[in-house]
Amino acid sequence: MATPTPVRHAWRALTGLLVITAVLFGINALGVYVFGKSSWTPELALDLQGGTQIVLQAKSPDGAAPTAEQLDQAAAIIRQRVDASGVGEADITTQSGNQIVVQIPGQADDETRNRIESAAQMQLRAVLATTAASTSFIGEDGNSTPYPTPDPTMNSTPTATPTDGSDPRWITEELYARFLSYDCTDEAGDPANEPADQPVIACDPTNTAKYLLGPVELDGSSITDASSGMNTQNGQWIVNVAFDAEGAEVFGKVSQRLYAFTQAGATPRNQFAFVLDGVVISAPTMNAVILDGKPQISGSFDQDSAKVLADQLKFGALPLSFEIVSDNAISATLGSQQLQIGLIAGLIGLALVALYSLIVYGALGFVIIASLGVMAVLTYITLCILAWRMGFRLSLAGVAGLIVTIGFTADSFIVYFERIRDELRDGKSITGAVEDGWGRAKRTIYISKSINILAAVVLYILADATVKGFAFTLGLTTLIDILIFILFTHPVMQLLARTRFFGGGHPLSGLDPQALGAVYRGRAQFRAPVDAGTAKSAAARRAGRSRGEAERRQTIAERKQAELAAASPASAKHRTDAGATTEGDD
Numbered sequence: 001m002a003t004p005t006p007v008r009h010a011w012r013a014l015t016g017l018l019v020i021t022a023v024l025f026g027i028n029a030l031g032v033y034v035f036g037k038s039s040w041t042p043e044l045a046l047d048l049q050g051g052t053q054i055v056l057q058a059k060s061p062d063g064a065a066p067t068a069e070q071l072d073q074a075a076a077i078i079r080q081r082v083d084a085s086g087v088g089e090a091d092i093t094t095q096s097g098n099q100i101v102v103q104i105p106g107q108a109d110d111e112t113r114n115r116i117e118s119a120a121q122m123q124l125r126a127v128l129a130t131t132a133a134s135t136s137f138i139g140e141d142g143n144s145t146p147y148p149t150p151d152p153t154m155n156s157t158p159t160a161t162p163t164d165g166s167d168p169r170w171i172t173e174e175l176y177a178r179f180l181s182y183d184c185t186d187e188a189g190d191p192a193n194e195p196a197d198q199p200v201i202a203c204d205p206t207n208t209a210k211y212l213l214g215p216v217e218l219d220g221s222s223i224t225d226a227s228s229g230m231n232t233q234n235g236q237w238i239v240n241v242a243f244d245a246e247g248a249e250v251f252g253k254v255s256q257r258l259y260a261f262t263q264a265g266a267t268p269r270n271q272f273a274f275v276l277d278g279v280v281i282s283a284p285t286m287n288a289v290i291l292d293g294k295p296q297i298s299g300s301f302d303q304d305s306a307k308v309l310a311d312q313l314k315f316g317a318l319p320l321s322f323e324i325v326s327d328n329a330i331s332a333t334l335g336s337q338q339l340q341i342g343l344i345a346g347l348i349g350l351a352l353v354a355l356y357s358l359i360v361y362g363a364l365g366f367v368i369i370a371s372l373g374v375m376a377v378l379t380y381i382t383l384c385i386l387a388w389r390m391g392f393r394l395s396l397a398g399v400a401g402l403i404v405t406i407g408f409t410a411d412s413f414i415v416y417f418e419r420i421r422d423e424l425r426d427g428k429s430i431t432g433a434v435e436d437g438w439g440r441a442k443r444t445i446y447i448s449k450s451i452n453i454l455a456a457v458v459l460y461i462l463a464d465a466t467v468k469g470f471a472f473t474l475g476l477t478t479l480i481d482i483l484i485f486i487l488f489t490h491p492v493m494q495l496l497a498r499t500r501f502f503g504g505g506h507p508l509s510g511l512d513p514q515a516l517g518a519v520y521r522g523r524a525q526f527r528a529p530v531d532a533g534t535a536k537s538a539a540a541r542r543a544g545r546s547r548g549e550a551e552r553r554q555t556i557a558e559r560k561q562a563e564l565a566a567a568s569p570a571s572a573k574h575r576t577d578a579g580a581t582t583e584g585d586d
Contacts, residue, residue, distance in 0.1 A: 006494045007498065009494070011495075014488065038385070040384060052330070053326070055102075056322040068097070078116060124275070125273050127268045127269065127271035128214050130212070132210075156172050156175065170214055171199070198215060199215065202280050204281075209280075213273055223243060224244050227240050228301075228303070271285050271286070274312075281309060345403055350406055362507075371413070371488055375484045382480070400470055460475065
């Protein structure tokens with residue numbers, strides 16, 4: 001005998017769910033054992049785990065105290081930098097009128113520290129000269145000879161007024177001597193005190209090259225956007241930059257000047273440098289005239305380095321420079337006690353849902369418990385993967401989102417099982433009731449879940465970082481809930497409906513047709529013959545139960561309509577009797 005189609009579909013769905021679960025565990029296993037960056041436990045946020053506190057002292061270019069607006073803007077940009085890799089649950093505040101306090105969950109890695117510590121002005125300067133970061137040269141005798149330090153008698157003023165940022169007349173005798181003897185490891189520049197209208201000396205982040213740069217021609221406030229991507233033609237990673245209208249006009253003129261140097265082979269004067277916090281983070285060559293304000297930076301990028309540069313350019317328009325005042329480890333503000341209380345609350349909610357399910361739905365309650373168990377496993381492993389790939393950390397707000405989802409999931413079970421019971425009351429078989437009930441219930445479930453997801457998305461977009469964790473876990477678990485219903489709950493019901501216990505309508509199954517007031521008693525079950533008196537009495541009892549069940553299922557409007565209908569015949573009979581009496585009197 002061939003296996004029924006619903007049974008085949010059920011086994012395929014369960015197999016698909018098993019494959020998805022295995023893939024998720026496999027991905028996390030790669031992160032743990034191959035890449036060494038994942039874990040078998042979700043990462044906790046600042047309020048549950050503690051972390052690192054970095055206090056930054058702000059300095060304005062003119063040495064004056066920063067305004068509240070400048071400090072708030074700087075804090076917002078630093079928050080964007082920290083959150084650029086995902087939901088980090090970082091806490092960033094201002095204090096004392098000139099400080100920004102950054103609190104990061106867990107131990108801050110080098111990349112995150114660089115994002116924070118590079119919070120300074122972004123400047124675009126033309127390259128006048130470049131060389132290896134060395135303070136010595138090889139003499140004629142073959143020995144290494146240090147470059148001489150600038151002599152006070154050397155000329156430090158240009159012999160003629162430079163005409164643009166690439167004019168070599170900026171390079172005076174004293175400046176070039178200082179450039180050659182400049183030690184990148186000992187002489188870090190102070191971007192707050194570097195004049196924008198004068199040339200400066202700067203090094204790359206690895207201190208392997210040093211640059212002599214012309215005056216500032218654009219600053220970071222002209223950059224409206226920056227993003228990383230892959231060049232579809234050659235498969236190389238690139239960084240796309242976009243300037244505002246004023247910046248596009250200035251950059252267009254700069255590109256015309258520098259591209260002329262490229263055509264003439266005049267290197268390195270065909271380069272321009274992005275300078276962040278006194279460090280040259282990129283010094284690309286101008287390979288075309290760019291008049292639309294949307295240049296592309298290419299080079300030896302990989303995905304991570306391209307994204308880091310894009311973030312630095314996009315969020316580098318800070319009007320202030322910063323000095324790190326302190327860098328300390330901090331304890332959890334809520335700690336393990338609050339996490340334990342949250343987990344206990346979740347277990348209590350889960351236990352109440354399980355108890356309610358068993359009381360109301362009998363053995364069907366075990367289907368609810370099993371579905372919640374599978375959902376918990378998928379949610380857990382997904383959180384582990386997201387902690388690795390997105391930097392997601394579970395906060396107390398996120399735990400609240402997980403607890404709330406238990407109630408939302410229970411609502412879906414109630415809708416589904418009550419639809420099945422409705423079909424049984426209409427006289428359908430249990431297997432037919434499962435299929436037809438699913439067809440009616442899934443529309444309601446999809447609509448309710450879509451509303452939950454919409455609410456989570458809106459909350460995630462509009463709320464601050466402390467609430468984003470709640471919105472994120474709410475949306476994530478809602479999606480997993482839909483997956484569980486399609487690939488686990490309904491397939492399991494399709495299989496159980498064909499067992500003797502559930503398909504036969506056992507009183508403890510939760511699908512007993514007689515208890516539900518249905519005509520159908522179960523698969524291959526018929527009423528036994530009875531005598532007329534017993535049949536009449538049984539029929540009266542069944543009719544009473546059916547009326548009672550129907551009355552309990554009526555809405556308020558239906559009850560009022562029934563009361564009016566019952567009152568109308570009595571009124572009509574009263575009027576008829578009165579008319580008959582009048583005729584008799586006549």
